[in-house]
Amino acid sequence: MKKFTVALTLVMALGGISMATQAVSDTGGMKSLRGAKALDEGTRAPTMHKFNKDEEPMKRSYVQQPPVIPHKVRGYKVDLNSNKCLSCHSWDNYKESGATKVSLTHFNTRDGHALADISPRRYFCMQCHVPQAVTEPLVENTYKNSAE
Ligand code: HEC
Ligand code: HEC
Numbered sequence: 352m353k354k355f356t357v358a359l360t361l362v363m364a365l366g367g368i369s370m371a372t373q374a375v376s377d378t379g380g381m382k383s384l385r386g387a388k389a390l391d392e393g394t395r396a397p398t399m400h401k402f403n404k405d406e407e408p409m410k411r412s413y414v415q416q417p418p419v420i421p422h423k424v425r426g427y428k429v430d431l432n433s434n435k436c437l438s439c440h441s442w443d444n445y446k447e448s449g450a451t452k453v454s455l456t457h458f459n460t461r462d463g464h465a466l467a468d469i470s471p472r473r474y475f476c477m478q479c480h481v482p483q484a485v486t487e488p489l490v491e492n493t494y495k496n497s498a499e
Pocket of ligand 2: 415418440451457474475479480
């Protein structure tokens with residue numbers, strides 16, 4: 352009797368697992384950007400894009416856009432002790448490096464108080480500024496530059 356109960360529990364447990372897997376792999380016809388793959392199926396990581404070589408600053412697409420980064424940023428570290436970006440873009444260093452200085456907005460707290468140094472909310476530059484690579488758009492879109 353005991354053996355039978357164990358076997359029955361096992362069958363029920365296995366049944367449960369297979370039902371769970373079925374639920375996960377059923378995408379219901381939905382297709383995501385990673386293709387028509389079941390959620391629990393692995394995919395290959397996309398190949399890395401080559402970032403553009405250093406170039407002139409690029410046109411902005413709308414007013415208040417954080418300008419995109421027109422140069423490579425590989426190895427540029429931003430952490431508690433140092434900020435590589437500011438070694439060229441800060442008001443102390445921009446003249447020597449020839450970089451655009453960060454604008455005044457970068458000194459403001461979210462309540463609009465101007466600080467003497469970069470505001471913590473603008474410290475991690477790549478939250479907003481990103482380098483560029485030539486790629487195909489992931490989805491078709493009809494976006495038009497609104498700053499022209
Ligand atoms: C070695 C110096 C140097 C470092 C380090 C550096 N930059 Fe630059 N950056 C420049 C120069 C030079 C330009 C181009 C200025 C020009 O040609 O007018 C530039 C341009 C830019 C621009 C475009 C400005 C505009 O008006 O369009 C952005 C944004 C920018 N950098 C962000 C960053 C970020 C973020 C980092 C850190 C990840 C960084 N930079 C690190 C030198 C540097
Ligand atoms: C929270 C978003 C955000 C972060 C973080 C941020 N920026 Fe910006 N940045 C902007 C926006 C938006 C603009 C354009 C409007 C403005 O000047 O505020 C800008 C403009 C700039 C410009 C062009 C200034 C000009 O006079 O045209 C430079 C250079 C720049 N940022 C560099 C940096 C650097 C370096 C850091 C890191 C220390 C940084 N930014 C962090 C949003 C951000």
